[in-house]
Amino acid sequence: MRIIGSAEADHLLTWTAVTEAIREAHRLPQAEIGDMLLSRDGRSLLNRGAWIEGLGIALKSVTVYPDNPRRDPPLPSVQGGMLLFDEDSGAPTALVDGILVTKWKTAGDSVLGARLLARPDSRRLLICGAGTVARTLIPAYGELFPDLEQIILWNRSTDKAEALAAECAGNVIPVTVATELAEAVAAADIVSTATLSKEPFLKGEWLSPGAHVDLIGAFRPDMREADDTLLQRAELFVDSRRTTFGHIGEIQIPLDAGTITAEDVLGDLHDLCAGTAGRSSPDAITAYKNGGGAHLDLMVGALIRRLVEAGDSRG
Incomplete structure (x- = not known):
């Protein structure tokens, strides 16, 4: 072996x-x-x-x-x-x-979802989080979205975001730090969340038309990053129904509350890769839950x- x-x-x-x-x-x-x-x-x-x-x-x-x-x-x-x-x-x-x-599976899952759902002319990426996953998202999105002009970091601890941005000082795409989350979300074409939050911090009302949201962090039944408004406002997709439904709070908590229904999840990676599901229009807001899986x-x-x-x- x-x-x-x-x-x-x-x-x-x-x-x-x-x-x-x-x-x-x-x-x-x-x-x-x-x-x-x-x-x-x-x-x-x-x-x-x-x-x-x-x-x-x-x-x-x-x-x-x-x-x-x-x-x-x-x-x-x-x-x-x-x-x-x-x-x-x-x-x-x-x-x-x-x-x-x-490392390669988590960011690869998300950036593939973004390639299939985000607008190809996306210029501004916001990453929420400044840990291990956030660090890998920077080169992953940079390689798969060559038209990106700016990568913005937001973290509850601004010091951590600034430290990560400093590590990326020589990055081809400039990496900066935001302190006002609502303003950063409104200006972003793609928002990627990689936190360990248990309570929703990303509000759907902040998103601009055409934005794509990449939800990574919530991997347990008690964890969420996006609020109800975001899940209701967006065209919602998952990497796999079998690893998100019944397992991950980001999807199951609003399902249990009746905020969304199973039919509101419009497709998974099998559907997206087959071309049978996807963004409905350039102005649509899309959200993709990265649930992972073996x-x-x-x-x-x-x-x-x-x-x-x-x-x-x-x-």
Whole structure:
């Protein structure tokens, strides 16, 4: 069994390759998936399994410890690993660094959703959050949206946003910091949220016509980033109904309250990749809930293994 770490594989990946791998895999039969989530004192253990006919089998197990970056020395907030299995024999073929898979899967999922829903002439991106995911969104959106002219960061702790912006001082697309969230949202073509918020902070009334909202952060049943107005005002999409309905507060809380119905979710990545769902007009507001899932981990993990093995064959 091959063990693949970040140092061996990270440099082999591009956001274009990752999004194309996810898009192509959504043309295969739908995955069988299963999740187990354990939480205690704000810390979580996520176990996610997937089987995609023609691609393989995977099981990813990761911990989410939000306080880890404040340790001395700091540790990643997300840690773990993913096992890949051969579909024919059931034999384990690779153990891939979970941080590597999560990094490319999470941002790749969102930026693919944006490519399929956001206006292609989008110029201004607002990222809410200044942590690990926000850091990866900057190059991901930069590569897939070459017409971007400005990336704006907002975070409840302005110091963290300013520190991340300083890290990006040499970025081709200028990275700046906003202190007034409502003004930044109104001026943005794309709004991407990557926070650990439990209460909605992004208001639908702030959005301008034609905006796209990329909702990443809320991954537990008790978490939300967008308010009811946003979900009612937007044309709503998810990466997978099976990993969002009944699992993620961003969707399930308003479903339970009757704020939205299941029919208000107009499509998922299978529909978007097939071209059977999408933005209705240039002025429509679209929202995409990134719920993740082991099927996406498998898609990215299989790509990582292929790239590493291709490098081996080249010597």
